[in-house]
Amino acid sequence: MMIRITSYKLSGLAGAIALFLGATTSSAQSQEKSVHLKISLFVPPAHPLVPSAKEWAESLKKASGGSITATIFPAEQLGKAFDQYDMASNGIADVALVSPGYQPGRFPIINAAQLPFMVANAEGGSAAVDEWYRKYAPREMSDTHFCMAFVHDPGTLHSRKKIVLPGDVRGLKVRPAQQAIGELITTLGGTNIQASAPESRDALERGVADAITFPWNSIFLFGIDKVAKHTLDVPLYTTSYTWSLNKAAYDRASPQQKRAIDEHCTAQWAVKISHAWTVFEEEGRQKMRKASGHEITELTPDQLKQWQDAAAPLRTNWANSVRAKGFDPDEVLAELKQKLSDRKATY
Incomplete structure (x- = not known):
């Protein structure tokens, strides 16, 4: 005997299966x-x-x-x-x-x-x-x-007094954003002041720190703009x-x-x-330019190169620390640069 299954019956069967699977999935989720x-x-x-x-x-x-x-x-x-x-x-x-x-x-x-x-x-x-x-x-x-x-977004150096060249950091007490910037400050003859982001304004107000590396708009969020009135217009770090x-x-x-x-x-x-x-943070650049009492210093190509040259030894220090952990620093850095290039994020 031949059994005929109409498209209507197939449709109904498919719907029943879908309802069953949906109920099973829902039940499984509810039992999680x-x-x-x-x-x-x-x-x-x-x-x-x-x-x-x-x-x-x-x-x-x-x-x-x-x-x-x-x-x-x-x-x-x-x-x-x-x-x-x-x-x-x-x-x-x-x-x-x-x-x-x-x-x-x-x-x-x-x-x-x-x-x-x-x-x-x-x-x-x-x-x-x-x-x-x-x-x-x-x-x-x-x-x-x-x-x-x-x-x-790239941050920069904000300070109580004007900083233009790397040599201006000598003798200053600076709150660095992270380790690499801390090493840069030391290389330039400054002193690192350790303070988390929430603690930074107090450090500047009390004179414990003279400058800070920070993103542009977070300066306002943490109230640091009330103390640091000078900003270096350069994408120094992330x-x-x-x-x-x-x-x-x-x-x-x-x-x-x-x-x-x-x-x-x-x-x-x-x-x-x-x-x-x-x-x-991107919006902070324009906000800083309009803020009363703030001075933003733009660098000439030669001045920018001085900062880049001053930062160059940090890569050697970084490579040594990575090598000490058993990794190939050349390979690690090449992979990062390639990913940044692929994403159009290379400086």
Whole structure:
């Protein structure tokens, strides 16, 4: 006997299967064990990274079917800026914004992205640094689960008195943004003053520091513009950051939840999470030019070359520190430069 199956019946069967699979997926998601992440940021609530972190968390919640939720803790609520990596490592935070440059000597490889005159812009730079560092993060940051890396828009030198040439730094007390800039200050005869971003204004107001390296608009966000009235108009450096996860928190997640996390730990998300900050800092240039009582110093080609020449020895120091960790600095740097070139972010 021949059995005929009409297209109508096939359509109904397909619909039933789809409903069954949808119900099964929904049921599986509803049975997922809930995961709640503590996200630690050392920047204040008004910083662009805070809403970006919330966007990341909301997207992760949706992708996990609601099983992964998060709470954002800005302004060093869970711990100091210098301690963010260890907080992610020991579980004080499940996710942390880490500034590797706050711990000199500990993370030499990623410091390549922080060398002066290395990264020209944050948009392409963030994608390039993330793609490049994924190869090295499992070894250099083995205590945590690497999610992504990004950089801020190029920062510069802001000071209480006018600085034009590298020799003007001699004798000054400078708060550096990260390790490479700290080495530059020492090379130029200055003294490094260690202070996190939230502590910087106080250091300048009390005369503990004479100058600071900082992005353009963050000067206003942290109130540093009230003290530092002179700015050098040059893209001197960028600071690299990582979005680092606690290993145990990641390992506790189900395969489906890990997939959702992995989909939110990409170069695309590195650009996305830092985009608002990039725009914010870019706007600071125009804001600084219009600000009353501020002087911006533009460099001639010869003056710029003097700064570049002064920074050149830092690459040798960096190479030695990377070699001491068992890596080939020429290979590491060549890979970074290629990624930056691919993303049109080479200085």
